[in-house]
Structures are given as structure tokens and as C-alpha cells.
Amino acid sequence: MGEMRRGICPFCCLQDGLRVEGGEFALIFGENSLLHLNYESGDKINEGSLCSRGNSVIDLLDHPQRLVAPLLQAKQADWKKVKRVIASKLGEGTYIFLGPNLTLEEAWLAKEFSRSMGSGGVVHLAPEDGEAFRVLRWLGLIGGPGMEEVEGSDFILLVGDAFMEHPVISQRVLRAKYRERKNRLFVLDSVRTKPTWFADHHLQPKPGTEGFVLAGLAKAIYRSKPSYLAPLFKEIELEGVAEIAGLDKGEIEEVASQLASARQGMVILSNLWGRVGPVGLAALFGSLLASISGGRFLHLPVYQNGFGTWLILGEGPSGAQLLDELGKVKGLFVIGFDLFSSLPGGTEDGILKKLDFLWATAVLPNRTTERAELALPAASGLEKGGNLLYLDGALRRMEPVLPPPGVAKAEGEIFQDIAGEGKLPPPNEDKLREAVKGEPLPEREIVQRAQALWEEELSKAPQENLPFWLIPSAHPAHLGDGSITGHLGWARKICAEPSIELSPLAAEKLKLEAGAKAVVSSPAGKETFTVTINERLKEDQATGPAHFPQLRRLFPWEVGRTLGELSLRPQRVRITKAKGD
Amino acid sequence: MEEKRVILDLNYCIGCQSCAAACWQGHHQQSRLSHGEVSGLAFLPLNCRQCEEPACVNACPTDALEKGEDGIVRRRALLCVGCRSCVYACPFGVMEGELIQHLTPNCDLCQDRVSRGEEPRCVATCVSGALRFVSLSEVYGEDKGDLQVGARVISRSLLKRS
Numbered sequence: 001m002g003e004m005r006r007g008i009c010p011f012c013c014l015q016d017g018l019r020v021e022g023g024e025f026a027l028i029f030g031e032n033s034l035l036h037l038n039y040e041s042g043d044k045i046n047e048g049s050l051c052s053r054g055n056s057v058i059d060l061l062d063h064p065q066r067l068v069a070p071l072l073q074a075k076q077a078d079w080k081k082v083k084r085v086i087a088s089k090l091g092e093g094t095y096i097f098l099g100p101n102l103t104l105e106e107a108w109l110a111k112e113f114s115r116s117m118g119s120g121g122v123v124h125l126a127p128e129d130g131e132a133f134r135v136l137r138w139l140g141l142i143g144g145p146g147m148e149e150v151e152g153s154d155f156i157l158l159v160g161d162a163f164m165e166h167p168v169i170s171q172r173v174l175r176a177k178y179r180e181r182k183n184r185l186f187v188l189d190s191v192r193t194k195p196t197w198f199a200d201h202h203l204q205p206k207p208g209t210e211g212f213v214l215a216g217l218a219k220a221i222y223r224s225k226p227s228y229l230a231p232l233f234k235e236i237e238l239e240g241v242a243e244i245a246g247l248d249k250g251e252i253e254e255v256a257s258q259l260a261s262a263r264q265g266m267v268i269l270s271n272l273w274g275r276v277g278p279v280g281l282a283a284l285f286g287s288l289l290a291s292i293s294g295g296r297f298l299h300l301p302v303y304q305n306g307f308g309t310w311l312i313l314g315e316g317p318s319g320a321q322l323l324d325e326l327g328k329v330k331g332l333f334v335i336g337f338d339l340f341s342s343l344p345g346g347t348e349d350g351i352l353k354k355l356d357f358l359w360a361t362a363v364l365p366n367r368t369t370e371r372a373e374l375a376l377p378a379a380s381g382l383e384k385g386g387n388l389l390y391l392d393g394a395l396r397r398m399e400p401v402l403p404p405p406g407v408a409k410a411e412g413e414i415f416q417d418i419a420g421e422g423k424l425p426p427p428n429e430d431k432l433r434e435a436v437k438g439e440p441l442p443e444r445e446i447v448q449r450a451q452a453l454w455e456e457e458l459s460k461a462p463q464e465n466l467p468f469w470l471i472p473s474a475h476p477a478h479l480g481d482g483s484i485t486g487h488l489g490w491a492r493k494i495c496a497e498p499s500i501e502l503s504p505l506a507a508e509k510l511k512l513e514a515g516a517k518a519v520v521s522s523p524a525g526k527e528t529f530t531v532t533i534n535e536r537l538k539e540d541q542a543t544g545p546a547h548f549p550q551l552r553r554l555f556p557w558e559v560g561r562t563l564g565e566l567s568l569r570p571q572r573v574r575i576t577k578a579k580g581d
Numbered sequence: 582m583e584e585k586r587v588i589l590d591l592n593y594c595i596g597c598q599s600c601a602a603a604c605w606q607g608h609h610q611q612s613r614l615s616h617g618e619v620s621g622l623a624f625l626p627l628n629c630r631q632c633e634e635p636a637c638v639n640a641c642p643t644d645a646l647e648k649g650e651d652g653i654v655r656r657r658a659l660l661c662v663g664c665r666s667c668v669y670a671c672p673f674g675v676m677e678g679e680l681i682q683h684l685t686p687n688c689d690l691c692q693d694r695v696s697r698g699e700e701p702r703c704v705a706t707c708v709s710g711a712l713r714f715v716s717l718s719e720v721y722g723e724d725k726g727d728l729q730v731g732a733r734v735i736s737r738s739l740l741k742r743s
Contacts (some may be wrong), residue, residue, distance in 0.1 A: 036608065037607075038699075039706055040598070046708075048704045048705055048706070049599070049708045049710075050603070050708070051597060051599045051602075051708050052597060052598050052600065052601070052602030052603075053602075054706075055602040055603045055606045055706060057608070059606075163595045163597065164597065167595065167597040167599060167708040170593075170595045170597075170708055170709040171593075171709050171710045173707055174592070174593050174595075174709055174710070180594060193707065194595050194596055194597075195595075197622060197623065222649065254614040351592070390737070457628075476597045476599070477602065478598045482636045489605075489606075489610055490602045490605055490606065493599065493610075533621075534621065534623030535620070536621065536622065
């Protein structure tokens, strides 16, 4: 047996423990060592289990396409030259754009780096979760329940498709359901998904109205406490919510009363690319619903340390707001994510036209590094150490399994190197703990902001009446925008190309068979997809994995007025047979 | 050591294919674990049953497959010619015809892991706890609820799902 090292899966917020082992004939970890993945059965979070993308994580370590040296205008360069280029251009009007897979230390160093280099500032873009992060920060809800609490629940309301987005959570949820016969699992989702198969009841509202339903559920059980919320709930009418969501008022009241009578209720929210509608609204009323009913609220962000990174940066302008005001931005330094695969509405060319320069760090080449003047090789999640914020609000220490390949470096190290030796000391854990600590806003301010958000979402104009709803779906082999997992073998094997799922009836009416090509058009764009048939869909529903830029481009660019983050929701689209198919 | 088999508890399987991914990653990118769709609703792993009288072994023209004393069907790589006779012979359709080099896929319950006291990859990675590695006496003993052994559903009671 070779050596064994413990790591943390970088592919979602559950931060599952895993082991990487040297091959049987390898004496040490090193260039000639055959590495394989093993399961950390003693880990308190996942008890050894890993989802299909977690099983692929080892591919990152020796991936043939890894960026292993800096590229300056697509030619290999050394770090000294890179430092000179960055130091000469980084200044006023240039911004650092942080990805969600950084450690807390790296987010901290990014802020210090920006300050020391005199850049315009640091922003963070989390298309799926930014709105929810802002709302949870208002409420001071930094830490949610841990895995034991999920398992100990007697009533769970799953909002969205947590089983496909974060498959490892299913163990705890199903154990809770089957622990006692009286325990209940309810699902709130516009689509019949895998969790609905296990559910005791499926609340199936119109696409994108899950946040309104949560508001209705909270309204149904709100009596008078806490009293500061009275002005907010005065504005919410149950009949109106039922109409928006296309549900029966009695059904909402019945579900709410069951949640209220639970010994330990739990609301779990997961959202991929606006699947559940405006996620800020869902997070606000999901958490209020849990608190009014005496239960707990668990938000499952898409990425490993998205909330932690966001909290370190504080409540400044969002990445979406910055991109809205590109006129004053000269250059962007994108850290550790694929900006262009992450954005809706074909915004890529518009952004590039307005920039003097674009730099990026990445583990694998992506649409952003391909267009960047400077592409810097970064360490993968298994190749760097640091602290992460876990779902329960505690810090979780991660140790590197291996050093990064070639001259690749962890992003924190890149900041320190460019700034100069000793200029950016890393923060200690106390400083990090202080930075991610959350105090709620004054109650009056919470209510004012919540009212503004409610009014904004209520006032959103109905979408053009196209025949289909396009509802993003999750595929367990992919993560987020798919820019990393799209390079990994298993995801390429089972979910390689963008597809659109239609109900058998819709497919028949459109004369489309499984495997045919369909053109999907929305006011934001037009793309071609391969058709698959999904018997669980309603006739006017179409779903497709949100991990492909082709699907993301069909969604319009919209920044919410109250929250200032990217606002996403299911879209109305037209579907036709592709010409020549 | 008592013989063990992989069983599937239908009450827990969410159809995420983590088991298939682990199998594929652990066996040089060859799938030894297929999946079957049920009425467009469920997507269940079809583990090899390690049959008592395996048709795949009988069908193999080169004697590459053999059933060991421990009940596990193993394939000898140097004898396999990739003719897929075993794939066609399998009455449960759990063998896939995808060849890696000249080899047909064959589940040996991850003997490399089991010999070290670990569970097969599909069981160790299962995110919902649906797959378990249990002794034969547990499989065929008292009623354990809704179990699937390989491709066969043992249904002694109605599904608990509503």
C-alpha cells in the first residue's frame, strides 16, 4: 500500500471528506505514483459517500489539459514577466473578480492585494446564490443546521432538486423520512423530479413561483410572533399567492399546518440557475417560514465556499452590478472561475469590447482563459490548504493532498508573490472567524428590505407568452457552469452535450423524437439542443442541464433592484424542429 | 469468510449514478455496472448477481470466466477475446457490451478492495445508502424489506413509498 492523504471534495458546499491514496506499487506520492480515490467512511459529513462528480475529482490532479505555466497572449511566460505585467497595469479602474472555489484566506488576501496594488476593488459573482447570500446576511443566518440535525428532523420541506444538485444530502433526508413512520418529506418544485418520488406530498406550483409559495406558507402560520414581521405579512395575501403559483389555497394552508406541528421541521433550499425563481425571495421566506414554525433553514449553495468568500468581501457592490457599469472598468482580473460560461444572455462580446485587458486564473482552460491576455495556472481544490466556511457556520480546515503541477500556484500564493515578499501576511483563524460572523440587521430594516423585495418581485412584468417554460435542471455529474466538470471523463461520458427534455405529448406535437435536434429560442437568444423525452414533465415544460453555456445564454441579463445581484428565473421559450433534421 | 453480495434498497435509491461513476473511475474507465430505467421514473443500478450457476461462465468459449470457491465470477484478462458471448448469455442483462481493449466488463465485486476489508466501490460511494454489501444469510434470511439483489427485485412487502 502507498501513502494516504485526506482531502475535501471541492465540488459542492457539502465539503465531503475523501482520501487520495498512492498506488500499490508506489512508495510515495510523486510524479510516478499511481493515485486513486478512496472513501473516507469516518467523515462525519458524508460517511464516505461521494456523488458522481466527487468520484471524478481525482481526474483533476493529472488532467492532460491542466494549465501548468502562465500564458501571456497564448505564449508560455515565466512568473517574473507576469508580475511585471500585472504590477504595471493593475490600478484604478481595474477590478478583481473572485470565483466561489477559493478558501477564506484567499478571499482575504484578494482584498489585501487589491488594497496594496491600488485596484478599484474586489467583487464576487455567484449567479445562483448571490441573492440568497444577501438575504441571509440581513437575517444574520450565517450558520444553518448540520447533517445530524437534518437526519433528526421529522418534517422536511425540500425546495428545488437537492438530490441531483447535492446528491450526498439524500442520505440524511431519506434517513429522516424513514426513521419513524409519522415522519414526512414534502417537496416544493415546479417539476416532478427524483425527490418527488420519495415525497409524501408534492407541491407543484407554476415555474419560478417557489418563493411566493414559501411566503404563502409562512403567512398561513404567522399569527403575531415575532411581532416585527407583522407589517410584512400584512402585505401578503394568501389568495394572491395561490393565484400566482396556480395552487389551491387550502393545499398551502394544509402543508403549512403540518410544518407548524412538526417537532423538528426543516426547510432545505437548493437552486441551480434560477430553477426555483428569484432565489432571494425563496431564501427570505424559506428562512422566515422555518423560524415561525420553530424549525431550521438550510441553504445549499452551489459551490464549496461561495458564502464564505462572499462574507469576507462584505456587503459591497456585486459582480453583476460591476458588469452593469462596465464603462468605468478598464480591466478585469478573474480569479478561479469561468466568467463567460457563468453569465446569461450572450454578454461575452459586450464585456470584451469595453475592457482594455482581461486576465484570469484557472485550473483548466475555459472560455475566459481563451480570451484573456494573461492566463495563470491555479491549484485545484485538492492542491491547496486553508479554511472553508461550512454550512453550520464553523470553519473547516482543508489540507493539500498534493502540490500543484508545473509552476501552478494557489491563488492566495499568486497574490502574495505579485505584491512582493512579506507584504500580504495571511490572516489567522480568529480574524477569519470575525470576518464571517453575522449579526442581523435591525428588525425594522429587515422588514423594510423584505417589503421592497416582495414588492419588486410582485411587480415583475409577466413574460412574453411563448408556449414552453424552460426550467433549468441539475445533472449530478456536473458542477455549476460545467467549466471544470465538462473536462472530466465521467461527465463527458454521460452528459457531454446540451440537451432539452420534453414531455412525450409535446414531443409528439412538435414531431420531435429522442435524439432529434430542436431549436430553442427566447427573447435573449436562440440555441440548438438534442431532444430527450421525460415522462415526468407537463406538456408546457421543457428542462435542460444548466451546466452548458448554450442553455445559460437563453436567459436574459437582469440585476435585481433591491438585492443588486443577478436575478434568474425559468424562462418562456419557443421550441421548433431544427432545419434539416 | 462468508459470501457477500451487493443489495439495493429501493426505498433509498435516488438514481444519481454515483455507483456507476465510482465503478467506471475504479476500473480504468470501463462500466461494470449498468442501470435500468423503470417507467421513466426510477433509474436503478443493476449489479451483477454472481449467479449460483452463471450463464456467462457457461457461454464463455475461452474459459476466461470462472466462478471461484468464494462464489465470485472472475474474468481472466489474458484469456478474454472480447466476443461478448457472456453479455448475450446474461439472463438479467446486467453486463454491458462496451469493450476496453479486448475485455468485456465483468463485476468481480471489487476484489481488490474486498480483499483489503473494504466494500465494493459502488457500495462505498452510494450517496443515499441504498446499496449495501451484506452476507448471503442476510439476503436470504428474514424479511429485510424491499431488496434487490443484482437485477432481481425481492419484494416481500409493498413499497413503502407513497
